[in-house]
Amino acid sequence: MTVIIRKAAPSDTEGIARAHVESWQTTYKGIVSADFLAAMSAGSRVTKWQETLSSLGERRFVFVAEEAGRIIGFVNGMDERENDPRYTGEVGGLYLLEEAQRQGTGRKLMQTAARELAQRGHTSMLLWVLKDNLPARKFYEALGGKILREKPISIGDQTLPEISFGWDNLINLIKE
Ligand SMILES: CC(C)(COP(=O)(O)OP(=O)(O)OC[C@H]1O[C@@H](n2cnc3c(N)ncnc32)[C@H](O)[C@@H]1OP(=O)(O)O)[C@@H](O)C(=O)NCCC(=O)NCCS
Numbered sequence: 001m002t003v004i005i006r007k008a009a010p011s012d013t014e015g016i017a018r019a020h021v022e023s024w025q026t027t028y029k030g031i032v033s034a035d036f037l038a039a040m041s042a043g044s045r046v047t048k049w050q051e052t053l054s055s056l057g058e059r060r061f062v063f064v065a066e067e068a069g070r071i072i073g074f075v076n077g078m079d080e081r082e083n084d085p086r087y088t089g090e091v092g093g094l095y096l097l098e099e100a101q102r103q104g105t106g107r108k109l110m111q112t113a114a115r116e117l118a119q120r121g122h123t124s125m126l127l128w129v130l131k132d133n134l135p136a137r138k139f140y141e142a143l144g145g146k147i148l149r150e151k152p153i154s155i156g157d158q159t160l161p162e163i164s165f166g167w168d169n170l171i172n173l174i175k176e
Helices: 010-027 034-039 042-054 105-119 134-142 170-175
Strands: 003-007 060-067 070-079 089-096 125-130 146-155 158-167
Touching: 003 105, 010 042, 010 060, 010 070, 010 089, 042 060, 060 105, 070 105, 089 105, 105 125, 105 170, 125 134, 125 146, 134 158, 158 170
Parallel strands: 089 125
Antiparallel strands: 003 060, 060 070, 070 089, 125 158, 146 158
């Protein structure tokens, strides 16, 4: 089946919210508390995604991966959010449904985000990943990201370590 990557539209809100929740529940099992994951619902994410999709513009973007009319994943990007002195663009989230993983779609979404950031004038970018999310770390390493630093993040009542990956030259990622 063909996977289409395209800019997200407001009508994608529910599809993105569902992919977001389902991917969190499979990816973070054993990392994020079971109670927190069980309490997540697409309904509770819809408002957040409605806000995001209605405030896209110069600083934020979202692309979806769609297969047979169904959203199987998404990436969102923006100007780097913490005034990093070196990296000016950021990927805020990249999530695929479990059954859509390891088929090259993650790489395509990262390259789409890198291209979009480059078009917006960025030459570098970073992203944050939970330290214990080893498959995602392998993916970012395979795409040429280098580990930058670590910081804690609060998820529910847990505090978990996150690490950042940086790309100094977006052109290399686009060409990967
Ligand atoms: C992480 C994620 C976005 C990667 O996307 P993907 O479509 O599965 O990965 P791709 O098929 O594009 O992989 C590209 C390369 O990355 C590496 N890679 C990807 N997943 C990997 C894994 N689980 N283990 C080791 N290497 C991996 C491989 O080198 C792969 O190339 P290959 O398939 O030719 O060997 C996707 O698996 C996903 O959504 N995971 C769950 C959510 C998540 O962890 N998101 C990141 C949060 S920060």
